[in-house]
Each structure stands twice: as structure tokens, then as C-alpha cells.
Amino acid sequence: MAIDIKETFQVRAPIDVVWRFLLDPQAVASCMPGAELEQVVDDRTFLGAVKVKVGAITTRYKGRVHLTVVEEQARRIQMVGEGRETSGGTAKGAMSTQLTALADGRTEIAAEASVDLTGRIMQVGRGMIQGVSHQLFLQFVSAAQARLERPAGAAATEMAPAQPQAIRVIPLLLAVIWSAIVRFFQRLRRGGRQ
Numbered sequence: 001m002a003i004d005i006k007e008t009f010q011v012r013a014p015i016d017v018v019w020r021f022l023l024d025p026q027a028v029a030s031c032m033p034g035a036e037l038e039q040v041v042d043d044r045t046f047l048g049a050v051k052v053k054v055g056a057i058t059t060r061y062k063g064r065v066h067l068t069v070v071e072e073q074a075r076r077i078q079m080v081g082e083g084r085e086t087s088g089g090t091a092k093g094a095m096s097t098q099l100t101a102l103a104d105g106r107t108e109i110a111a112e113a114s115v116d117l118t119g120r121i122m123q124v125g126r127g128m129i130q131g132v133s134h135q136l137f138l139q140f141v142s143a144a145q146a147r148l149e150r151p152a153g154a155a156a157t158e159m160a161p162a163q164p165q166a167i168r169v170i171p172l173l174l175a176v177i178w179s180a181i182v183r184f185f186q187r188l189r190r191g192g193r194q
Contacts, residue, residue, distance in 0.1 A: 001116070001117055001118075002114055002115070002116045003114070003115045003116075003117065003133065004112075004113070004114050005111070005112070005113040005114075005115070005133050005134075005137070006110075006111070006112050006113075007110075007111050007134070007141075008108060008109065008110045008111070009108070009109055009141045009145075010102065010106050010107065010108050010109070011106060011107055011109070011144065011145050011149060012105070012106050012145075012148075012149045013105075013106070013107055013148040013149055014101070014105060014107065015075060015099050015100075015101040015107045017107075017148060018099055018107040018109065018148060019072070019075055019099060021144070021147070021148055022077060022097060022099075022109075023070070023077075025037050025040060025046045025048075025065075027147065029048060030143070030147075031140050031143035031144045031147060032050075032136075032140050032143075033136055033139045033140065034050045034051045035048060035049075035050050036048055036049045036050070036051075038062075041064075044066060044067040044068075044070065045064065045065070045066045045067075046064070046065045046066075047062075047063070047064050048062075048063065048064075048065065049061060049062045049063070049083075050083065060085070060086060061083035061084065061085050061089075061091055062083055062084060063081060063082050063083025063084060064081065064082060064083075065079055065080075065081040066079060066080055066081070067079045068080055074098075075098065075099035075100070075101075076096070076097070076098050077096070077097045078094070078095070078096045078097075079094070079097075080092075080093070080094045080095075081093055081094075081095075085119050087119065088119060089117070089118050089119015090116075090117070090118045090119065091115060091116070091117050091118075092116045093113055093114055093115035093116065094113065094114055095111060095113035095114075096111070096112050096113075097109060097110070097111045098110045098111075111137075115133075
């Protein structure tokens with residue numbers, strides 16, 4: 001099943017700083033929930049893993065990410081990735097990221113991705129997966145903003161990266177379900193006032 005994701009966010013950091021961050025696989029992986037960088041094959045190819053926890057079951061995807069386009073002048077990156085779960089499920093996808101410098105020194109990051117998933121994770125359905133993807137993206141954004149927006153002197157006192165924790169899907173699913181319930185009742189209320 002193919003899942004399409006489009007997300008945009010802004011950080012209070014110059015475009016050059018954000019560009020260097022996106023090209024640093026260790027920095028990016030440290031901001032991604034459940035991700036672990038295992039090997040830098042070359043400056044465009046990386047091996048890693050992502051842990052996902054659903055209830056009492058923890059599953060791990062191992063795979064490869066390859067940067068297919070790195071256009072410094074245009075501030076654009078494209079990448080493809082694929083991973084395999086130990087029980088046979090797969091994830092294959094492509095992502096494009098575009099940076100735009102804003103007038104006040106901030107940077108806008110627009111990301112578009114298409115991911116094709118197979119395996120046990122598909123049992124929760126497309127709507128839930130897209131909702132969970134959005135929640136995971138928000139966690140990445142929060143971590144990336146914290147890293148990119150910290151004061152310049154804070155980099156020297158940075159602690160060693162923590163061990164990656166498995167993505168806990170159940171709390172994310174509950175957040176997605178709660179959000180859907182709130183939207184449903186808001187629509188009902190609006191409909192009753194017309």
C-alpha cells in the first residue's frame with residue numbers, strides 16, 4: 001500500500017545551517033524517532049534501522065538510504081530508501097526536500113514522500129498509518145527545531161547521542177484516534193448551528 005506524505009515546517013536558523021544539518025546523517029538520525037544510523041557507506045549512502053513497537057511486539061526495519069539528488073544552489077535533496085522487517089515486511093520510498101530562505105532569517109523546509117509498505121503494519125489501515133506518519137513527523141520537527149535553534153555556544157556542551165528508543169505506535173495511534181474524535185464532534189457542532 002502506497003502512502004503519500006506532504007509536510008512543511010520552519011526553523012529559526014539560516015538556510016546554510018539547515019542545509020548542513022540535512023546532509024549530516026548522524027544529526028538527522030538523532031532527531032528521528034526510533035532511528036539508528038549503522039554505517040555511512042559514502043557521502044550519499046547510509047545504512048540504518050528503525051524500531052517500531054506495537055503493544056508488546058517490537059519490530060525492526062533494517063535498510064539503506066541513498067541521496068539521488070543533492071543540489072546545493074537550489075537547496076534541494078532527493079533520496080530513495082528501502083528496508084526489510086525481520087518478519088518479511090518491506091518499506092520502500094522516495095522523498096524530496098526543498099529549503100527556502102525566509103526574509104527574517106528563518107528557513108522553510110518542505111518535504112514530500114511516497115512510501116510503499118507491506119507486512120503486519122498494514123493491518124492498522126491507511127488512515128491510521130498516515131495519522132501516525134504525521135505524528136512521527138511532528139516529533140522529528142520538534143527535535144530538529146530544538147537542535148537547530150539552540151544558542152551557538154550550546155553546541156560545545158552537547159551530550160553524546162542517546163540510544164534510539166523504539167517508536168511506540170500505540171500512544172501515536174491513540175493521539176490519531178483522539179484527534180479524529182475531536183474533529184468529528186466539531187463537525188457535528190458546526191452542523192447543529194446552521
